[in-house]
Amino acid sequence: MIYKHDEIERFKHQLQESVVVCADRCLYNATKWSAELLDGVKEGTLDLSNQYGHQHTTTGYDASLPSVNELEYNKYQYAKALFHMRQYENASYILRGMENPKLKFLRLYAKYLAGEKRKEEQTQEILGSADNSLTENPELNSIYDELRTAYDENQTMDAFCLYLYGIILRKRGDNQLAASVLLQSLKKYECNWSAWMELGTLVLNKKMFYDLQKLLDAKMTGSLIKNLFLARLALELHLPHQFYSDIMTPLTAIFPDSTYIKAQWAISFYDTMDYNESEVLFDDLRRSNPYRLEDMDVFSNLLYLKDSKEKLSVLAHQCDRIDKFRPETCCIVANYYSIKREIPLSIEYFKRALKLNRNYHWVWTLLGHDYIEMKNANAAIECYRRATDYNPRDFRAWYGLGQAYEVLKLPYYATYYYQKATDLRPHDPRMWQALGGCYEALGRHNESLDCFRRVNECDKDGRHNALIQLARIFDKMERPNAAARYYLRAIEKYETEEYDGIEVAESGLRLGRYMFSKNRLGDAERYAKIALGYSFPYHDEAQTLLDEIKNKRISTFET
Template sequence: MVFTAKEFLQLRETLQIAVVKCSERCLYQSTKWAAELLNSLPPLSVADIASSQNTPGTYVHPAFAPNNDPIEAALEAKELGQYLLAKSFFDCKEFDRCAAVFLPESLLAGLLAPPNDASSPVPGDKGKATASSSSHEVTLPVLSQKSLFLALYAKVISGEKRKDEESEMIMGPQDLGTITNKQLLVVSRFLKRWFDERGSGAGESSASQGFLEYLYGMVLAKEKNDEEALSYLKESVQLFPWNWGAWLEMTNLISRVEQLNIVTPKLPQNIMSFIFHAHTAVNLYQQGQDLAMSINDLISVFPTSSFILTCKALLNYHSKDLMAAEQDFSNILALHPHRLDALDHYSNILYVLNLRPKLAFLAHLCSSIDKFRPESCVVIGNYYSLLSSHEKAVQYFRRALTLDRSCLSAWTLMGHEYVELKNTHAAIESYRRAVDVNRRDYRAWYGLGQTYEVLEMHAYALWYYKKAAGLRPWDGKMWQAVGSCLQKMGRDRDGIKALKRALLADSYYDTSASSFGSTGPVDRMTQMDPEVLLQIASMYDRLEEEDEAKAYMELCVAQEDGGAANAEAGVGGGGGTILGDSVAIHADSPGAGSDGEAGEGAERAVGNEGTGVTVATSKARMWLAKYSMRMEDYETATRLATELCQDGVEVEEAKALIREARSRMEPVNMMES
């Protein structure tokens, strides 16, 4: 992506306009996002600044120029005093006062009362019926779009504030998650009527600015009317593409890659659409060279943008390249040491890699910057979780949710902590609330599956595991969970298919890792997961298919030295070499890093040095030794049993097997002699 000097100037000017327009409407997060993006552009030279101002003494930046629409300009000039008063109320968080400047409660009650609220007319009394119907023919107030947006947006924020105040304590007995924003109905009815009147062409109207479409789309999304919400949000970004809040709402509504591919061609084809596509793809857990190249192109335009750099870090995180993701977050922290956004993800990575000193430093840094930010509470909670202080961790995750009930990381991680505390009821409730916040969160679905599996409710666990696997089809851990659950349900054929897919999925991550900043090309001779191979072999054994069981047992044993025999084994369904998943992600598995295994797994993620002797490989060796005894191959049985004695696993049984093999070999040797 190459920009000329003139295009850089245009982009800079457009972002400056976006900052001003979003700030005027109190869209603080969108203002911050546009301002950060603006300041991540390469600095202008003096010559560029001079060329952009024809007459420097009288230059007025377009962001501060009068509205080009004469109707809107006249209304804004007329309402300037009221607008400044309303904005000052909003800035002071007096949202009801802000809305009342332009839309008093009496006006809204008269406009929005449904017809059946009026006194019912007596049958046959036409006069009363006419009076009743005419009482609802109240016209909407004539306001500029900027003032109307500010008033209605204040109404929505007021409703959200009151909703939080009325909600019970997090996970308390009355916290059912059923409290709603009562102002949504008022704002929704008002905007529907406003758009209907403009659509009917009643009177002379000015061109829409895109912000009211954004507000209506946001309200419809909160009311679960996703299809219509997406329609209004697409219209909003067509009219004003630089409002990042509208793009974020669209990201939240898109749940599948297929849906993203349908929506993208209908969006304005500019750099905002490019950023949106990359950001949404990362949120949908997509990987691939194309996505990595798109993000690198954006970094070439915005080299110090914390948002774009975070997208790159999350891309590495989701593709299990944890070392690269940790390095990316470390660089972001060096560039923006006071930025707390997305540091909860960074703390997850440090937890998995068992980097306690770095996590302690991050927790201290977040606490010193702002201890009452949800991200700070999540980071501190992760730190206590790494110390196995699970009660303390729960306390901080609850504090994060008190500050922001839509904090997805806090709900999911609190579920993990409740699993550690053996409080399965609270864990299930935490995961369910996480799914309510974001149905794309595979970690919560996976956590629900694990919790129900602990309760031995395998049918429920299988359903949730399948949901997680549907969201992460190339994550071996998801399919391994599905296969294990099917195995416990006695569905061995289906379990074998799922576990073979787990092996294939792991190879996808390992072989694509080099696309996301790994240390080099990945060797195709990397080991497979011996646990998965042992499970597949055991299921074949139960199905009395000994040849298949033997092949997988041999593959399992071969993983001790890096799986060098894999290439010629030809695993059924996979074909050729398949790589294993050796990184346990904390966000996927509750408590995965508490014993330090995750850190070791991260070190084994690259290379093919082998797993060494494990419980799984020892079980496979024992099975092969007994199989050799049944096949009267006593020399092989003796060799395998001797290896088991050296491994120190099942020593007594291995010694018994050696004695039995030797006793059977003696008559054979005597007969041969």
């Protein structure tokens, strides 16, 4: 796909307008996203004349709303100043009785955030006696009643009141109506990135994604922000990398210097376990803006997986110096202590991150991993459950729940959670291997075979020894011919890759025994000799088999 010049110009103008419109409504994340994207637009499309700023002081969206009188304007500016100081209740109070759409949204949004703040204050201790994951925002019902009345009576609601109503509906569990309302909001004003992110939380699986994509493609043809949203959602749902790349490559050409787009590419390679390419992109991102902390938590996790202690140490110290009270910084420092095996300190910093952002699902999952390390399976389960509550698409949390129940010797429960993980990551051999191991522990050999066949299909690097796992299962099922076929395939694979693990010796012995039972003594001797070079018990068993072959030959010759 190649975007035309007028499409690019239209999107640039939309972003420039959204910086003003979203900032006026104190939607800081949406404002920052638009501004960050604009900052990365290719220079050839920019108007570098000194008069440019004077031409863009008003917005088309605000011009479509009822005008603000002097009284409303003064109230709005006062409330906005209070909002900036996080005095949400005061801001909402100042705007009481104001029905202009712009003021109404700010009043209700400030009230919503006041409730969120009180909710967090009631549950400050992470996993402590006062920590209750069911605690609700005390302002939800009153905001819901006001917005529902307006919506049901077909009163005119602007895009931002619809956006807030969508949030409230999702919090109340009415996901279907929430999705409909959010789509109405985006139809009225499509460049509110926060509304797109809210809509994204309602898409829980691939079928829902493709249904939404079909709907959006029909109703929002040529929308660049829609494509940016679909690319991000495809990444979060772990769709094939090629799908993501097809959407993002043309957009990257428009915004080659965008730190947001660079970060998304880095995360996409991290998601596909191409860690080296991901690290290169994160390094480039750090060079282009060393003070940007967004997505550095993902980078820290990448460095942890690569066991890059020194590099993670440098990242942790730099982020701590920039802003030690950012949730991302606390997460990065926690990963630093985790890689040093100082797990109690790691847990403390993960909890600090959660105190700053209770919805930080990534950290709930990592905290669960730490509790697994500490052999505290019950605490780990609670953490993983919180992670799936905040983001049911987090396959790592579902996988962690499976691991925790395996630690508790409850493989039947573990299979349920591993199945959830495979649904989200059907091309990840680790998920299928874990599920196959559980089925094997339960004696459900046919299901286990299916899983390890999937491991073999997905395992491009051959790191999971699926062939020998399949052979072992056929052995347990007393199907020696099928087992021998897989042992033979394993031997051929190991010879090709020059692999030298004990699986080679096991395959050799098993094949040797099988050939011996078929009276193919030459083949039996050849495979038995493969295991001779290995330590106990393989060397001894191989020698025993060779002696049996020798004796059988003598016996046959004498006969």
